[in-house]
Amino acid sequence: MLNRDSILPSIVRSPSRILGIILALVFTTEVFVMLVLPFILPDLLGKTGEAFFDAILLTLVCALPVWFVILAAKQAEQERITMARESEALKAQQMMTLAQLATGVAHEIRNPLTSIKMLIQVNKDKFAEEGLPTDDLELVVHEIRRMERSVNSLLEYARPERSEFAECNLQKIISNTAQLIENRCASQNVELNLNLLQFPALVEGDSAQIQQLLLNLVLNSLDAMPEGGTLTVEVSPSEETYEIIVRDTGTGIAPAVESRLFTPFVTTKDNGVGLGLGICKRIAEMHNGTLTGVNRPIRGAEFCLTLPLTHVNSQANMESELDSVNSQPETEAACKVY
Incomplete structure (x- = not known):
């Protein structure tokens, strides 16, 4: 079952629906004033009285949908602000999780990678003498550096360095x-x-x-x-x-x-x-x-x-x-x- 909280935002998002409601209310009011009112009060109202009464009814009738539109707009804006705050809170939580993940990655991956790279560079000549192709060693070092760049990017995004402005x-x-x-x-x-x-x-x-x-x-x-x-x-x-x-x-x-x-x-x-x-x-x-x-x-x-x-x-x-x-x-x- 639809409630007011769900109806109002749907109305404010549809200008054609708002226009239709207003036109229907104006038409109904005019029919009432032109056809029904003379039979209810045939002699009490003259032409001026009917016009004045018509203006009052139209004002009241149009005020109602306008009030609903304003109310719906306020509700939609409040929903937008709430969603923005929730999005910011979620983003902050994700950044905190990312920072914790980055710390673990740095400790568990970057340090061993650095050790492997240093061992290969120091013992490259020895490995070559034993018949291991130097091209393969260079490829290993290249891939280690690529992994280090990925880890460093993660760290930089999760925990940016302190800025020194000048x-x-x-x-x-x-x-x-x-x-x-x-x-x-x-x-x-x-x-x-x-x-x-x-x-x-x-x-x-x-x-x-x-x-x-x-x-x-x-x-x-x-x-x-x-x-x-x-x-x-x-x-x-x-x-x-x-x-x-x-x-x-x-x-x-x-x-x-x-x-x-x-x-x-x-x-x-x-x-x-x-x-x-x-x-x-x-x-x-x-x-x-x-x-x-x-x-x-x-x-x-x-x-x-x-x-x-x-x-x-x-x-x-x-x-x-x-x-x-x-x-x-x-x-x-x-x-x-x-």
Whole structure:
């Protein structure tokens, strides 16, 4: 049996149902006033009295469904708030469980992996003399490192490092990131373009974490361009934020994960864990910024990181900085272009 709690939300979600109810009530009222009322009070009401009585009835009749709509809207909003709180509580519980799991994984897996890797590296020559192929040893070490990266990703997501905020220059962070991927760009025939500003782009944050975020984004872009392409990183200012754009000409974001891009453990990579973008998103939020990712209209993907300025510049200073950007061409970073 339906009760009021179930009926009201269904009404407020259906504008056609609301309109139908109001029209039915108005029609019934008009029929009553035009046909029934003259027989009940034939001589007491004149034309003016009938019109006045008609207006009062219509007001009362229309007020009832409007009141129900308002009540249903309040109930629907309360349900939305309750569901949001429950979702946040569930997410917090999941993070706590993940942290406990990560601690166990670190103790039970990472330490033995490190020991195995060290033993292989130390005794590699001895194993080679005994006839064990060195290629097999290198493969074992490679797989151990891959497992260590997966474990480290889990730990970083479950228990992030404490941030050390200070004034840092985005230009320097981006240049350092570019140096780390130069060799891989060369090996994949990827053209690397850095479009930086003419003035220091200063933000308040942890430079190591911001670099980790950018490095993760550019590595994802390189993974999407195994046969070559173009990778562009650029910085653009606004009145209160800087936008760092990472743009590639790769395969783009898979439609299956586009709506869940930053959800933990969602990945299309065969050997991926699905925590990299989640870590990036959290780092951006820790810096009071945002991180979004979309597919480009032609080809590839584009990620946009926004970070607040170190301080809100005066209007005159900001206008002079923007004028300098408009009057001078963007500089391409002094790094190799492949």
